[in-house]
Amino acid sequence: MASVIEYSTVVEMFDNITQKYLSDSRPMLMHKIEGSYVNFSYREVREMVHSFALGLAAIGIKRGDHIAVISENRPEWVVADMAIMKLGAVNISIYPTLTPKQVEYILNDADVKIAIASNQLQLNKVLKIFNDVPSLKRAIVLSDKVVTQEKKVMNYSHVVEMGKEFDQLYPGYVDNEQKKIKPDDLMTLIYTSGTTGNPKGVMLTHNNLVSNMKACASIIHFGSEDILLSFLPLSHSYERLAGYYTAMACGTTIAYAESIDTLRDNLIEVRPTIVTTVPRLFERLYNRIMKQMSEESKIKQTIFNWAINVGKTYRYSKRKNVIAPGLSLQHKIADKLVFKKIRERTGGRIKFFVSGGAALAAELGEFFDAIGIVVIEGYGMTEASPVICANLEQKYKFGTVGPPLPGVQVKIAEDGEILAKGPNVMRGYWKNPEATKEAIDKDGWLHTGDIGQFDSDGFLKITDRKKHLFVSSGGKNIAPQHIEGLFLQSSFIEQVVLIGDGRMYLTALIVPSFDSLKEYAKKHRIEFSNNEDLSQHPEIYKLLEGELSKFQKDLANYERVRKFTILNSPLTIENDELTPTMKVKRRVVEAKYKELIEKMYADVV
Structure with missing residues (x-):
């Protein structure tokens, strides 16, 4: 549905939506504190933002200043973001997974004046590089539990207290500053993930984001009755636009997952109706479902496969508005026996998932659609605020x-x-x-x-x-992400990186799913002492060889992987092999595993 309020800037959206629902009993935000979800009302969040904006003004933040926010998803992220905006300052959002060196680069490049850190871990990063950032004057830590003797560090409560004194001296200051904000004013710098080289600061104005918010809200139904579960980093433009600004403008409650590791539990606790996510979530969920089914009896496997086929036929027929006699009854039986149980793993109330950040395999979209889990896939990039295209809730193509x-x-x-x-x-x-x-x-x-x-x-x-397209030494154009997506459908493969640009044939670096391998090894009496021992076992190589053959059978010869190497440890953000949105840094990975890669081409003459 369209936004329920009028606005021309993001901060005006916040003011108008909190005013509209000021006395509403629904929570605006939900966050888990000490084991339980706590609700934050529209009135509470509105007051928190105003108080923090006063505090920032009290310590000298002015229109045009650059303020960094280094934090996990939490209500205080929203409070800091909106408070910065109210003063006409610019939010430089930084992933909490970045290293001190990467943080230093962004703080220097963006001329950051104040860094706001969520906790001790993030504050330590700032303190480590503080003296190497000439523009940096102060750090604020959002957690009052952090105790520090550093004079250049203030905690959240202290800033708010200073704001109270400032308000007595300069009543109406924040409101007057906000009135100066224009749609074309710079609102934020979002640094690209940097799969190649240093990240670049993307300059986005209020109008950039407002135009995208309104366009998204006009085609995707975010409603005041919905609860959105947010787990992708708010530092990324996709979550910030879809899982924060657009949802908020439509009066949707936003609940924060604790982390991606607790997502399964948080889905059950929150029972959301909407989740913004990336394809990797569906790949993992699919593999988990298929692995469980492989351990069931032949009868249950037959029922499952029948149900999926019925679901695909039913959903297709429904989109065409032509449902064959008897199909509805079959679908009801399939839903009761199979689909409902799977949907309950997501809380049982999902209207749709919004998927972005990378391509979703058509087979996965069709599979979840058959179950009754609609996946709305979109496309964009930070430079476009970020959404460019999106499927519709009632009209979509895998x-x-x-x-x-x-x-x-x-x-x-x-x-x-x-x-x-x-x-x-x-x-x-x-x-x-x-x-x-x-x-x-x-x-x-x-x-x-x-x-x-x-x-x-x-x-x-x-x-x-x-820039990812491969051109083989034989002149053939190859799209690696499509092929990688096929292999990721295997329950035995966790990560895969194709190699082959300028080469005679394709090879791959594979990170296996060690949990699945261990169960396979136990079942087939394969002895091993650790992950490395297991991954190098001839039977495991043979298993993965069979998986590749299965998923690449319909590819052209030049698109097929001829050799592969099994890695003993996963590619991670911490090791700089992945971006914060889980995209592979190909150059980094290829450089790190150069020796292993060259061995796969050693016999080429």
Whole structure:
């Protein structure tokens, strides 16, 4: 549904929505504290934001100042964000998973004046590099439990107390500053994940984000009766736009998951109706379901497979408004025997998932749709605030990212690159005019770096990243992400990185699912002492070889993996092998495992 209020800036949205629901009994935000979810009302959050804005003003924050927020998802993230906005300052959102060195780069590049850290861990990062950031004057820690003797550090409560004194001296100051904010004012710098080189600061205005919020709200039904579970980092443009600003503008309650590791429990506790997520969640859930079914009796497996086929036929027929006689009854039986039990794992109330950040395999979308779990897949990038295209709740196509959003123009260049244009396109990259010129041409088209094509119904299909496309030594173009997505359907494969640019054939680095391997080893009496021992066992290699053969059987010869190497440990954000949104840093991985990769090509002459 469309937003339930009028607004032209993000902070005006916040003011108007909290005013509309000021006396509402529904929570605005939900957060787990000491083992239980605690509700934050619209009145509470509104007052917290105003108090913190006064405190920031008291310590000298002015219009145009750059303030960094380094925090996990929590109500105080929203409070800090909106308080910064009220003063006309600029939020520099930083992933809490970044290293001190990476934080230092962003703080220096963005000329940050104050860093707001969530806890001791994040504060330690700031303190470690404080003296190496000339622009940095002070740090604020959101947790009052953190005790420090550092004079340059203040805690949240202290800032709020200073705000009370400031309000006595300068009544109406925050409201007056907010009135100066215009739609074209810079609102935030969001640093790209940086799969190659240093991240770039994307400059987004209020109008950039507001246009995207309104477009998304016009096609996806976020309602005041909904509860959205947020677990992707708010530092990322996708969660910030979809799981925060747009949901809030529609009066949707937002609940924060504790972490991705507790997501299964939080789904049951919160019983959300909407979840914004990435394809990896569906891959894991699918593998878990299929693994469980493989251990069931033949009768149960037969019922499961029958139910999935019925579900696919029913959902397809329903979209076409033609349901064959008897199909509805079959679907009711399948739902009672199979689907309802699976949906209960997500809390049992899901209306839909919103998937973005990477391509969702069409087979996965179709599988969950059959169960009655609708997955709305969209596409975008931070430079576009971020959504460019999205499937509709009642009209969607598996394997596509839907048509362009209202108000956004999309076209395909001669080389297949997707170009976008509209009010959501960024102002440019911070202090990087050359990169800006490279990204946005003279006619205002944003060059996404993605390859795609439209189908006959105007739905966009993404092929791959332009810079990720491999060209084999034989001149064949290969899209690695599509092939990797096929392999990730295996319950025995956790991560996979294809290698082959400029090579005679494709190879792969594979991180197995050690839990699945251990169960397989136990069942087949394979002895091992640790993960490394297990992963190098000939029977395990043979198992994974069979999995690759199974999932690549329909690929062309030049798209098939000829050799692979099993890695003993997962690719992680902490080791700089993944971006904070779980995308593989190919250059980093290829450099780190160069020796193993070259061995797979050692016999090429």
